[in-house]
Amino acid sequence: MQENNQKETKNTYNPKEIEDKFYKIWEENGFFEIEGNKEIQKEGKKFCIMLPPPNVTGSLHIGHALNHTLIDIITRYKRMDGYKTLWQAGLDHAGIATQNVVEKQLLEQGIKKEDLGREEFVKKVWEWKEKSGGTILKQMRKLGSSPAWSRSRFTMDEGLQESVKEAFVELYNKGHIVQGKYLVNWCTHDGALSDIEVDYKENNGKLYYLRYFLEDSKEFIVVATTRPETYFGDTAVMVNPNDEKYKHLIGKNVILPIINRKVKIIADLHVDMEFGTGAVKVTPAHDVNDYEVGKRHNLEQIVAFDKYGILNENATEFQGLERLEAREIIIKKLESLGFVEKIEDYKNQVGHCYRCGNVVEPYISKQWFLKKEVVKSAIDKINKDESNFYPPQWKNNYNAWMKELRDWCISRQLWWGHKIPVFYCKCKHQWASKTTPTNCPKCGGNEIHQDPDVLDTWFSSALWPFSTLGWGNGDIGKNTLWNESDLREFYPNSLMITGFDILFFWVARMLMMGEFFLKELPFPDIYLHALVRDEHGQKMSKSKGNVVDPLNLIDTYSADVLRFTLAILCAQGRDVRMSQSQLEISKNFTNKLYNATNFLLLNCEQFPNLQDIEIKTELGKYMLEVFSKTTKEVRSNLEQYRFNDGANTLYRYLWGEFCDWGIELSKANKDSIIELGAIFKESMLLLHPYMPFISEYLWHRLNKSTLEDSKESIMVKNYPSINYTDSKNYQLFELILDSIVSIRRLKTTIDLANQKIPKVYILPNAKLESKQQELFIKYVSKLSKTEEIEIVESKVSNCIADITEKVQSLIPTDSIDLSQAINKLNRQKEKTQKEIDKLNNMLKNAKFVQNAPKEVLETNQKALDEQNGKLERINEELQKLQA
Structure with missing residues (x-):
């Protein structure tokens, strides 16, 4: 084996040969599963974390890579620390996105979903899901992610369908879910959207000033609007009651152009007298603010276009035109009739569908809503610190958003998703049921049908922290890996790690649902990481050409390099600036570790476990204390989710303190090599959560074993925990290192950096015992390339000096040629x-x-x-x- 190790040192570390092979062995041996670390599990210690379920249509992007890396780091750490660990993986059915994918594929074949009908179309979606969905779960393996794959869930699997029904029916029966005609955010392609599914973008539009003539008069009032196509739904003109120029008109009627409908001029403090002319049209069916005004003034709600954005009969001659295309046509007609006062350029914020990018319209529609009162208890518990945010400022953002919360529109006009479990009878009775009824519970009739809408995707994912553990899964969960015993064991989960951008989409809803159904918030800690940007701080986008593919980075550098780079850049509350230079630094780090292993193996065939030997040499004791301090620091950082600090600590220790100093110092004392090798071998366990592949590989080389043969993985060994101090010895080596640096710096000053010099006087700031002096001289003379070291108690004349906190180094000028x-x-x-x-x-x-x-x-x-x-x-x- 010694010969093999020496032969291997001639080759460079090739992660491509290691990573896929090692991952397969880990997975086949069940190391990721709940019982994977059974031999080291400690009584009562449990850890559960949920993967934010990626869309079934998704591919691994750099944001996923960051999120999954952080989850994997903390999971591997907890698993090695003896926790019974569940990292729950799975996929979201992604109603809108998935339906769009399958619709497009069918359209390429000349087939519309309506040609197939709902039942056949849904079958096509399931077929697509089984063949093509879930690509991202395969890609996660390339990153080294270690969830319990055997327990993966899908938000549309049988058990979770039961869970969704359970939740809906309970909320419905308690009066928290209601149906009614509401003004909702409407995408003409994807249907109803919740408030947070609307992306607002700056728009370079127009402000149109329209003349509305008073009834039986040549006098007119000018109203300003950005959406003239909605005027067919006007049911009033509104002014501020304090606006002197309009007070005499309040209560009078105006006649709408072309359609000649009579509407009243009303007064309301909502009007901003500085906007436009201070007079605005009121369209309750097509504007959020007008909707509220309409309720206050009991105005009629007139819809001007249908759900596809096509103008209806209320638009008279313009019926059949698409709303946005109709805008200029309508304006031209109004101009020709003298109803346009003027048109100005105007910048405003316009909502777009977060999925397809269409302009979103406020639209009156019959929908299902979850009442905002459901969230009250979750808010109260957050403010009692029953869940903590990391970084803590996100608590303020959460509270600020919750104060403005409106009822949540949970129905979607799709075919793919959880069908709303509400049924209707010919007798007008309506009820919710977990099972499909055959008869009406009120009249006994059988002419019944189910609501055609499906639930918002976020409704099912809001149940994710407990539905995946068996809650509401009914009989389906009894003979599966997941059942209600898991719920008792792993709820609440231990931690949630996700991007801050879905705090309100998902995290807030999980908090609400978890508290409502289980009377306990789903996780005590919530870590929200920032975005991954390019090295200039720009948001990544295809249009900018700065998108980074994590799979390409893994192929170029390795999974370990990508993971370590993301971790070291991920400071709490700050965006991650992905840079080529940091990737190169992390790559060089792996090479440094590889070369350190090669050096150790050149001096010894096999290294023992640290726990199995007694550290006897002074250098060994010093490096053991450095390792002890590092272990405490890394543990502390991980417990506080300071992933970047943990990575920096490991980098500083392994590169600087061990590889640069420990190995260099060992060249002056070969007796310490075995001790240092044992410490370095244990250090691979410390590194493992961050860089799982190379740490496993190097540990086995130092152990004279292979993962393939032994099936013994460091990922299920105890995470280092050591408390060793020898302050006297530690201080001596700190003085040794300081002296070496000081002499090297002084030699550089006199242009003799790499040359051996005859003599250096050392004036330490602390007295050294005779044995310490012997060690001191041995190490300092060797590593500073000095023939003679003399320890003195006072400054020596005729010397050039370098002064540090711990020591003065003095080179006598008569012993060297300074002329150069x-x-x-x-x-x-x-x-x-x-x-x-x-x-x-x-x-x-x-x-x-x-x-x-x-x-x-x-x-x-x-x-x-x-x-x-x-x-x-x-x-x-x-x-x-x-x-």
């Missing part, structure tokens, strides 16, 4: 002085100063200041060498 360093500094001084003279001449030239742009003058002045500072430092160095 002095000549080099004099050349730098001469060059710097010439640059200073040049800049001074420019800045003293009155003509140049008068004509040069301000920024040029500022740049030159800054350059002059820098050169003066450089000259001062050169003179200081010369003074030291010539003293």
Whole structure:
């Protein structure tokens, strides 16, 4: 094996040969499952986290990669720390998106969904789901994600369909779900949308000023509107009661152009006297504010177009035109008849469907709503800190949004999704039922039908923290991996990690549903990570051409490199700026670890477990204490979800403290190699949650084993927990390191960086015992390339010095030739002085100063200041060498 290890050191680490192979072994051996770490589970310690279920249509993007990396880090950590662990995976049926995908595929074959009918179309969707859906779950494996795959759920699987019915029926029977004609956000392609499914974008539109003539008069009032096509639904004109110019008109009637409908001029404080002319048209069926005004003034609600955005009979001659296409046609007709006062350019915010991008219309429609009162208890418990947000400022955002909460429109005009379990009888009776009835419970008749709408996708995903654990799954869950015993064990979940952008879409709704049905919030901790942007801080988009494909990054760099990069950049509350340079740093880090392993294996064939040996050498004890401090720090960071701090701590320790110092120091004491190898081997367990593949691979090399043969994985071994201190020894090695750095710096100053020098005096700030002096001299002389180290108690004359907090290093000037360093500094001084003279001449030239742009003058002045500072430092160095 020694020969094999030495042979392997000639090759570089190839993650492509390792990652797929290792992942397959992990999964086949069930290490990700609840019982995967059974041998190390500790009584009463349980951890459960839910994967934010990606859309069944989705592919892994960089936002998923960040989210899944953070979840995997904390899950692997908890699994190794002895927790009975469930990372629940699954997919969302994504009603709108999935229906759109299948509709487009059918249209390519010349088939409309209406040609098939609802039942056959839904069959086609299920067929597509089985063949093509869930690609992202396969892609997650490339990232090294470790959920309990055997327990994956789908928001439309049999059990979750039962859960959704259970929830709906209970809410319905308690009066929390109601039906009625409401003004909703309406997409002419996708139907009703909730408030948070509308994306508002700045629009360069027009403000149209229309003349509405008073009844039996040539006098007119001018109203301003951005949507003239809706005037067919006007049922009033509104002014502010405090507006002097309109007071005499309040109560009078105007006649709507072309259609000649009579409407009244009303007064309401809602009107902004500064907008337009201070008079506005009121269209209760097509505007959110007008809808509220209409209720206050008991105005009629007249709908001007149908659910597809086609103008209806109320638009008279314009019937049949699409609303947006009709706008200019209507305006031209109004202009020709003298009803347009003027048209101005106008910027405003216009809502768009978050799925298809269509302009959203406020639209009167019969829908199902979940009343906002349901959320009250969840809000109260959040403000009693029964769930904590990370970063904490998101609690304020949550509260601010909840104060403005409206009833949630939960019905969608789709064919794919959870059909609303409400039934209607010919006798006009309406009821909700978990099972499909054959007879009406009121009249006994059998002429019944189910509501045609489906539930908003977010309704089923709001139940995700407990429906996946068996809640409401009925008999279906009894003989499955998931059943109500899981609910008792894993609810509440331990933690939610998701992007801040779905705080209101999803997190707030899970809090509401969890508290309502189980009387307990679904998770005590909520970690909201920010967005992944490009290295310039720009949001990634296809139009900008700055989208990063995580699968390409994995192929180019490795999953470990991508994971570590995302983690180290992910500071709480700050966007992640993805950069090529950080990826390269992480790649170099993996090479550093690989090379450190190669060095250790050149000196020893196999390394023991840290727990199985006694650390005896002073260097071993020092590195053990460094490892102990690092372990505590990484644990603390992970417990507080400070993933980037944990990554930085690991990087600093493994690269700097172990690979740079530990290995270098071991060259002065070969007796410590086995001890350092055992510590490094244990360090791979510490690193594992962040970089699972390379840590597993290197651990096995150091252990003289293979994952393939042993089926023994570090992912189900105990996470390091060590408390070792030897302060006297630790302080000695800190002094040793400080002295080496000091001497190296001093040698660089005199241009002898890589050369061996005859003698250095060391003046430490603490007294060293004789044995300590012996160790000190041994390590410092070896690593600083100094023939003789003499420890002194006072400063020695005729020396050049370097002073740190812990030590003064003194090189006697009579033992070295300083002429080369002095000549080099004099050349730098001469060059710097010439640059200073040049800049001074420019800045003293009155003509140049008068004509040069301000920024040029500022740049030159800054350059002059820098050169003066450089000259001062050169003179200081010369003074030291010539003293």
